[in-house]
Amino acid sequence: MQHHIVPATPENIVHAAKIIRAGGLVAMPTETVYGLGANAYDSSAVASIFAAKNRPTFNPLISHIADIDFLPQYAETDARVMALAEHFWPGPLTFVLRRKDLSPALDLASAGLPTVSVRMPNHPVALSLIRQAGVPIVAPSANRSQSISPTTALHVWESLGPRVDLILDGGACSVGVESTIIDVTTDKIVMLRAGGIPLETLESFLGETVLISQGNPDLPTSPGQMLRHYAPEHPLRIHATAPMEDEFYIAFGPTKERFELNLSPRGDLTEAATHLFDYLHKADAQRSYPKIALAPIPEEGLGRAINDRIRRAAYRR
Ligand code: AMP
Ligand code: MG
Numbered sequence: 001m002q003h004h005i006v007p008a009t010p011e012n013i014v015h016a017a018k019i020i021r022a023g024g025l026v027a028m029p030t031e032t033v034y035g036l037g038a039n040a041y042d043s044s045a046v047a048s049i050f051a052a053k054n055r056p057t058f059n060p061l062i063s064h065i066a067d068i069d070f071l072p073q074y075a076e077t078d079a080r081v082m083a084l085a086e087h088f089w090p091g092p093l094t095f096v097l098r099r100k101d102l103s104p105a106l107d108l109a110s111a112g113l114p115t116v117s118v119r120m121p122n123h124p125v126a127l128s129l130i131r132q133a134g135v136p137i138v139a140p141s142a143n144r145s146q147s148i149s150p151t152t153a154l155h156v157w158e159s160l161g162p163r164v165d166l167i168l169d170g171g172a173c174s175v176g177v178e179s180t181i182i183d184v185t186t187d188k189i190v191m192l193r194a195g196g197i198p199l200e201t202l203e204s205f206l207g208e209t210v211l212i213s214q215g216n217p218d219l220p221t222s223p224g225q226m227l228r229h230y231a232p233e234h235p236l237r238i239h240a241t242a243p244m245e246d247e248f249y250i251a252f253g254p255t256k257e258r259f260e261l262n263l264s265p266r267g268d269l270t271e272a273a274t275h276l277f278d279y280l281h282k283a284d285a286q287r288s289y290p291k292i293a294l295a296p297i298p299e300e301g302l303g304r305a306i307n308d309r310i311r312r313a314a315y316r317r
Helices: 010-021 043-053 068-074 079-088 124-133 153-163 199-206 269-285 303-314
Strands: 005-007 026-028 035-039 062-064 093-098 115-119 166-169 180-183 190-193 247-251 291-294
Touching: 005 010, 005 153, 010 026, 010 035, 010 124, 010 166, 026 124, 026 153, 035 043, 035 124, 043 153, 068 079, 068 115, 079 093, 079 199, 153 166, 153 269, 180 199, 247 269, 269 291, 269 303
Parallel strands: 005 166, 026 166, 062 115, 093 180, 247 291
Antiparallel strands: 026 035, 093 115, 180 190
């Protein structure tokens, strides 16, 4: 049953925009991962995102916009934020800002916080869908809560099935990990989640250091409860320099070990990020090995985002 998946043609995007305006859920491709989108101003549509994903309602959603000029209407901005937006948008950078739009319809999407998170995705399908819907689209990753994020339309279908009204197929995601989230409401910028824009890139643009949040970016209001996330069904061992006999091994870089998949044979972190979730999906779908092991990834550039995801994927209560 794949009739929910349609190619992202102009006609299908028009149709998808109508679904958004009518309060439905559309899975859309972005450069990071597939998003499960709804009209930010429609509380019952937003509520159905939480229900479809089985996501706790205290975990706020990112608003996706298609136009920088819309940002100052939606949230409190300043020169620093606008400079960052001009430079990094469209792209995998999300700002946490003080809310300006106080309409109650946005309360659910922002989990009742006085802040709102916003980004402009770098994907023609997502941008066209947002423009045609004419509203900000709130979209978490289009998968069941805590499971592996989707980087293809089929991943979305496998995780959510008919809970989504329509899945726009725009091919595989080019970045492959979620956006970098920064809190810009205080003097010092704080990174809440490592993601598609490396910390080093932000710091060199800003000419200042960015703090790394000690709290849990998945739960701004109740830290420390969602250590498990992005998780496969098979037990996962990380920082594994070699596989055990019963492990499906995902390597990184040149290796003499036996491996099933290699995130990047030449040791390129950008390439590894693109493959990460897809390979976790593949490792989880196979039945030859009861366990999964993953090679060490350097803690620099996109490696930070990758390590953040695999730490949570490997977490067992
Ligand atoms: P997801 O959409 O599933 O990739 O997750 C979105 C992430 O953004 C979650 O970790 C949220 O906790 C975080 N987030 C969204 N809005 C806010 C906000 N206003 N303040 C802090 N974190 C936020
Ligand atoms: Mg997610």
